[in-house]
Amino acid sequence: MAVPTTMKATVLVAPHRFEVLERPVPVPGDEDVLVRVRACGI
Numbered sequence: 316m317a318v319p320t321t322m323k324a325t326v327l328v329a330p331h332r333f334e335v336l337e338r339p340v341p342v343p344g345d346e347d348v349l350v351r352v353r354a355c356g357i
Contacts, residue, residue: 318349 324338343349 319340321337322340323335325333326336326338328334341349
């Protein structure tokens, strides 16, 4: 399975204001793991 180059992220841009933005997928370090989330409920 290929890792995409971008992901959607909810970003706090101002107090009480969030935006969904495209961000680059972070590169995990030697002791990190990259987890794909299919769905999330808040």
